[in-house]
Amino acid sequence: YYAMFHTAQALLREKDLRFRKHGSVHAAYGEHFAKTAVLDPKFHRWLIAAFNTRIKTEYDIEPAIDHEAASRTIEQAGEFLKTAREHLEKQASS
Incomplete structure (x- = not known):
């Protein structure tokens, strides 16, 4: 989740927007x-889903996330980061 969260923050900073609260980052990114x-x-849906999973696994009495769901979230984070990097590089060169 945090890879996605910090990616969203970096994208928002490109627009001179800075937020610290998770909900504010989610809303502004959206x-x-x-x-x-x-x-x-x-990517916005994935960010919110990863956040909800993080909350559930961190605060539920019996957190549960299976290997498949964890792997899927890691793949999604990688794709989001790759796309964001390409976007930021494109913005920097224009």
Whole structure:
């Protein structure tokens, strides 16, 4: 989750937007990148899903996440990071 969270923060900083609270980052990322389709809206869904999984596994009495779900989230984080890096590099060169 934190790889996705910090990726979203980096993208928002490109627009001179800074937030510390997770919900604020999620909302601002959704507004500036998902709703505008600057980046695929799936990344916003993945960010929120990863956050919900983190909350569940960290605070539930009996946290449960299976290997498949963990692997899927890691793959999604990698794809999000790769796409964000490409976007930021493109912005820097224009």
